[in-house]
Amino acid sequence: MEPTYMGYxxxxxxxxxxxxxxxxxxxxxxxxxxxxxxxxxxxxVIKKNEERFCLITIDSLGFTVELTSFLRRKAAExxxxxMxxxxxxxxxxHAAPNAAVEKEYYDFVCQSILSGVKNADESMVPVYAGWxxxxxxxxMNRRESNQPIDPRMGILKICGEDQEKIKVLVVRVTAHCNVLMPDNYLISPDYFGEAREALERRYGCNVMMVQGASGDVRPRYRQENADYLEIHPAEEHLMDNSVQMKERSDAQSQKALKDMAEAICESLYPVVNQIKTEPVSRVSMFSVKSSFYADVPALNRAGEIAAEAWEMGxxxxxxxxxxxxxxLNKGEKKQGAEIEIQFFAVNDGCLCGVPNEVMSDIAVNIWKKSNNxxxxxxxxxxxxxxxxPTAAEYDKGGFEVLWSNLLYYQxxxxxxxxxxxxxxxxEDEVVKAWKEF
Incomplete structure (x- = not known):
């Protein structure tokens, strides 16, 4: 079997x-x-039979699809x-720059990543992998705390040919990256940063973290006033901002970040060393695209949504x-979206994703429909x-379904x-594409 190579x-x-x-x-x-x-x-960067595949993780809320596509094209070149x-x-x-308005920062990130892609491609070593x-x-489900979420934390373990030393762990975790709330104005990777550092100390390897289907999943550990701030982010300036209160919130946030990292470490501990790595017999990265639509609301309904968003948040x-x-004046009653569904398959496991804040049940349904x-x-x-959202959550409305659009439609x-x-x-498109692969 032709060896598989990796650069990082x-x-x-x-x-x-x-x-x-x-x-x-x-x-x-x-x-x-x-x-x-x-x-x-x-x-x-992974190379198999002279074909190259690249996974990039970025500490960011997320660029627009247009900005991300530009970076992907340049990396592919x-x-x-x-692409x-x-x-x-x-x-x-939620504690990173807005690349859509900070062009100088976006250009800096692109230049940094593209130089990293070139270096990774020039530092290949043979590897084995396992899931x-x-x-x-x-x-925790942030819309209804008693509801289940995706119970899986995925791990892709990549080792050298001797299979003794781990080179990279790719960890897929499902929890919104907003331990830090609207009263924080410091740049931070949030709990991803703490977890990476803790895992790197424990396993002596590089750790990449990937966010799951977290649109309705909040972090378990947060500061005590987080529930209020999450619903009323515009009112953080109305909170008690005394020095004593601020110090208390900061201390609680720092503890929450460490608690998240410790919990992730403890979850991985009984699993990582038991993962058997094998020669990479299959590696692929491919996309399918599907068209979806959103109805434009009648003006009276839009007014109701806006009034509710103001009253509640x-x-x-x-x-x-x-x-x-x-x-509506232009006669447009629906808006379309072509969504790219991308797959990164290594042996029998796969990271699959879309550029949306998808809800956790969607990931669970895909797992069960695919039987994988x-x-x-x-x-x-x-x-x-x-x-x-899922159909059930669509019917409930709220921030994720309706009010967020008032902020991010642009x-x-x-x-x-x-x-x-x-x-x-x-869900059906993902399972169909996976089974046909």
């Missing part, structure tokens, strides 16, 4: 000056005020590969209402677009979530 690089992508942050756009002020921990971009052979996964930290599943103990929907009216627990469906892949180009049947159609 990483880059620090922390901004050098204050920047506009992404993730809490309802805040009055979104400018960063320092750095808590450095942000990273990590690059994994370096590797003499297709579909480059997968970019975003951590979805494992640990228990996801760090996520102090989210200003004036700009969104103007956009709805503009669309090693098929890990993720969001935040190749960009970050609107929330994609980035994902739609004023409403994709229609109620989208989740089921997406």
């Amino acid at each position: 690089e990483e880059r620090i992508i922390t901004p050098e000056k204050p920047v506009q942050m992404a993730g809490y756009d309802a805040r009055i002020d979104n400018c960063s005020r320092g750095v808590m921990k450095d942000l990273k971009a990590q690059i994994l 370096i590797l003499s590969a297709k 579909e052979q480059v997968m970019i996964c975003f951590s979805h930290t 494992g599943i640990a228990e996801n103990t760090v996520g 102090r989210i200003d929907g004036k700009g969104w209402l103007r956009e709805v009216e503009r669309l 627990p090693m098929l890990f469906f993720n969001g935040y892949t190749n960009g970050c677009s609107s929330y994609l 980035y994902h180009g739609r004023v409403m979530p994709l229609n109620r049947d989208t989740a089921k159609r997406l």
